[in-house]
Amino acid sequence: MTIDAHYPDRSVAHRISVVVLTHNRAKEVMHTLSRLLALPEQPELFVADNASTDGTVELIKAGLRGVRVVRCPSNLGAAGRNLAVACVSTDYVAFCDDDMWWEAGSLARAVHVLDTSPGVAVLSARVLVGESLELDETCIRMRNSPLESRDLPGPPLTGYIAGACVFRTDVFRAVGGYEPRLFIGGEEELVALDLLASGRTIVYLDSVVVHHHPSRTRDSRLRRRMLARNAAWISWLRLPLHDACCATGRAFALLWREGTFARDALAMIGALPWALARRRVVPRSVLAMRRQVHAAEQRQKEVDRRAAS
Incomplete structure (x- = not known):
């Protein structure tokens, strides 16, 4: 065209x-x-x-x-x-x-x-x-x-x-x-x-x-924390319990490393009633697509790791 x-x-x-x-x-x-x-x-x-x-x-x-x-x-x-x-x-x-x-x-x-x-x-x-x-x-x-x-x-x-x-x-x-x-x-x-x-x-x-052309005014640390928090909330909103627990654990670990655990973890957990009230787990077909994509990405990471070593 x-x-x-x-x-x-x-x-x-x-x-x-x-x-x-x-x-x-x-x-x-x-x-x-x-x-x-x-x-x-x-x-x-x-x-x-x-x-x-x-x-x-x-x-x-x-x-x-x-x-x-x-x-x-x-x-x-x-x-x-x-x-x-x-x-x-x-x-x-x-x-x-x-x-x-x-x-x-x-x-x-x-x-x-x-x-x-x-x-x-x-x-x-x-x-x-x-x-x-x-x-x-x-x-x-x-x-x-x-x-x-x-x-x-x-x-x-x-x-x-x-x-x-x-x-x-x-x-x-x-x-x-x-x-x-x-x-x-x-x-x-x-x-x-x-x-x-x-x-x-x-x-x-x-x-x-x-x-x-990424702006120089970005706050990378804040964005990392929000990405982790949102991943946990979205998991509680739409994904199975196991996924939600794993995403929450990853968010806790990042907040601990960032030194904001006491403040941000409490706020994140405080939103769980909101998330659970709107919880609607997606169909199995969607979960299968996500698993297929995740497995392919993990295989590629392993290939890249071996190529770099």
């Missing part, structure tokens, strides 16, 4: 929107938006602003026409995307974060694939990192998915990358978007489990590309 880099592709005009999530990264989001505004597909652009206090909203409104800002009442984390999607009127919605942007032609390819593959609910893109364009490690695992393709446009997955994916808009709304309590960090796992449980399909597509 050839896309002219200078003119909009009329076949996808008004078919797809882009939602950009941001919080206090005015410089990064302005750069991302300038990239998105230059796309040949000319998608509708929405910024889900998580109550920024650095002038982000004012800067966008003053300098960038054609970008709609959805102001969240507070920092909602990943759930800020839900408010933006509520304003979307196109068939499809693509997501990226404020330090990521879609490559020219990729959104048109995504529209074509989703139009011709009605069984696919979500496309997870190939993510190229930094100036070196190194393939994101998560995408390597996705590309090598052991799940049977069944004539799908790409390898089927049990998850996706929240900041580099394209959804059918009605599917995103039907699944309920992102759970506010998870905030940020692996929030897409709960959505993916619910999608798979409803019989929908997630696919990795190598020809749909997102560029990622």
Whole structure:
């Protein structure tokens, strides 16, 4: 599918929107938006602003026409995307974060694939990192998915990358978007489990590309703790008891190493009544897919370990 880099592709005009999530990264989001505004597909652009206090909203409104800002009442984390999607009127919605942007032609390819593959609910893109364009490690695992393709446009997955994916808009709304309590960090796992449980399909597509230049303002230690906490909560929400106990143990171990056990472990356990009240274990077929993917990843790790020794 050839896309002219200078003119909009009329076949996808008004078919797809882009939602950009941001919080206090005015410089990064302005750069991302300038990239998105230059796309040949000319998608509708929405910024889900998580109550920024650095002038982000004012800067966008003053300098960038054609970008709609959805102001969240507070920092909602990943759930800020839900408010933006509520304003979307196109068939499809693509997501990226404020330090990521879609490559020219990729959104048109995504529209074509989703139009011709009605069984696919979500496309997870190939993510190229930094100036070196190194393939994101998560995408390597996705590309090598052991799940049977069944004539799908790409390898089927049990998850996706929240900041580099394209959804059918009605599917995103039907699944309920992102759970506010998870905030940020692996929030897409709960959505993916619910999608798979409803019989929908997630696919990795190598020809749909997102560029990622990781922001220097990231708090890596906080993100590790939130990833571990959310993995435990999601396990209690959707996975068997054994999985939930293992995820909780791993979270405790990480919090102990990080030196925040007394504070964070108590808060994590305090949310168990909330999680248990909403507990709905996914079907065995979904659990089997997860086991198959996990086993393939473990085998690959062993191969890599032996190659490095």
